[in-house]
Amino acid sequence: MNYWLVKSEPGTYSWDDLIRDGSTFWDGVRNFAARNHMQAMKKGDQVLYYHSGKDKGVVGVCELIREAYPDPSTDDERFVAVDLKPLRAIDPPVSLTAIKGEPSLAQIMLVRQGRLSVMPLEKAEFDTILALSQKS
DNA sequence: GCCAACGTTGGC
DNA sequence: GCCAACGTTGGC
Numbered sequence: 001m002n003y004w005l006v007k008s009e010p011g012t013y014s015w016d017d018l019i020r021d022g023s024t025f026w027d028g029v030r031n032f033a034a035r036n037h038m039q040a041m042k043k044g045d046q047v048l049y050y051h052s053g054k055d056k057g058v059v060g061v062c063e064l065i066r067e068a069y070p071d072p073s074t075d076d077e078r079f080v081a082v083d084l085k086p087l088r089a090i091d092p093p094v095s096l097t098a099i100k101g102e103p104s105l106a107q108i109m110l111v112r113q114g115r116l117s118v119m120p121l122e123k124a125e126f127d128t129i130l131a132l133s134q135k136s
Numbered sequence: 137g138c139c140a141a142c143g144t145t146g147g148c
Numbered sequence: 149g150c151c152a153a154c155g156t157t158g159g160c
Contacts (some may be wrong), residue, residue: 007158009158013150028150030143030144031143031144031157032142032143032144040155052158052159053158054156056159058160096159102155113141113142114141114142114157114158115141115142115143115156115158116142116158117157
């Protein structure tokens, strides 16, 4: 079991859209580092869903239901998509500020390399983020 | 809306 | 194969 964090702009595809749809295919990634992470995802992996832009923060937990396959939104065979389904919302959401304020999360890629849209998490980091929701 | 960070592209 | 220029992302 592996743990990941993916970003989305709520204006493009929000957590609420994901709940409404029941599942989604995660495509449109045009960054090789992110693509490499997507290819490493396995069915059943847990994926945190992060909103960028307004109200930045982790808003839900997803499960990977289909491993990497060619991205249907492009002819470019270098890129892949995966399918996700929502498991549960994180309520209250864990804001970026809260994550940055947690010393044990200072090294995660979300903080260190803000532009990366798909990144791996250690189980401890995953658990810490979930715990921050309970704390606030 | 601005600006900094970073990844990708293309010329040499 | 290197490096400068450019485009995009995302926080503030």
